Amino acid sequence: MDIEPLRYFAEVIRQGSFSVAARRLHISQPALSMRISQLEEELGYLLIDRSARPLVPTHEGSEVLVRVREILQDLDALEDVAFEIGQEVRGELVLGIIPTISAYLVPLFIGKLLESHPGMELSVEEMVTEDIMEGLRWGDLDAGIVSTPLSVRGVHFTPLLYERFFLYVSEHHPLNGEDTIDLNRFDPEDLWYLREGNCFQNQVNAMCQLSGKRVAGQRVSYSSNSIESLRRIVENRGGMCFIPELATIHIPADREEMVKEIAEPSPVREVSLAVTRSQSKLKLIEALQQSIVQSIPAAMRSGEQRTLYSPNLSL
DSSP states (O other): OOSHHHHHHHHHHHHTOHHHHHHHHTSOHHHHHHHHHHHHHHHTSOOEETTSSSOEEOHHHHHHHHHHHHHHHHHHHGGGHHHHHSSSOOEEEEEEEOHHHHHHHHHHHHHHHHHHOTTEEEEEEEOOHHHHHHHHHHTSOSEEEEEEOOOOTTEEEEEEEEEEEEEEEOTTSGGGGOSEEOTTTSOGGGBOOOOTTOHHHHHHHHHHTOOSSOOTTOOOOOOOSOHHHHHHHHHHHOOEEEEEGGGGGGOOGGGGGGEEEEOSSOEEEEEEEEEETTOOOHHHHHHHHHHHHHHSOGGGGOOTTSEEOOOOOOO
């Protein structure tokens, strides 16, 4: 079987259009349509639902697409074989990482990683979890760092760290005098939220049994994917927000009293390295994983005896 029609099929599904895919593939639309039709005839079933806009795979096409992605990634990976055979860790690694982790984790490991492996090039992109999974499926990303547990076909997750949740409480809030805060005691009206659909916010909603809707009496709604933005609002307007454990490392000394532990059982989120099963850049990925684990506090490497909250995403 010729590999080109498989590549054409994958590009049509990715673009959702024959015309757009044809332009990207630098062939005519009639030629592209003919090659796909020939592939369907060879396989004995339709791969693309041509009545849908944008175009989507048929049931059979969805099954074929999973295999095609793996085949194309394996072919692309042949270019990296020389680096993998050698002893030196060399080459480019493209990493997707969710924003609520990136700002705090990347500065911890980036120096150690590049110093230990001078032949390595790392490209880091902040992305939401859904886009990271798509990037891995299509081969645009070599690895991702996301909050887990997740179940995604063709993607393997390796836990890196377990991060506790803390509350960041205004100096003028009644609970600021507390060292530890019971989640059943505070008023949701005092809480600032991340953008809905953010996996960190989903975990907060689960902890506090919140619906994610604006609560009665809340006069201001602020939509953001930045925990640092929420911190600034708490400092200037009052109230409180949740922050991850790594964010507490960079809290200025004069703001440390605003960081409050949450009463037991201590809620945590699991942070994992995500790769496709056909991933070839094993040495680069292993180097990344080792640098991350060596850079984080030892207490964050185990999630035992802690309450793990799922990101609650449907992928």
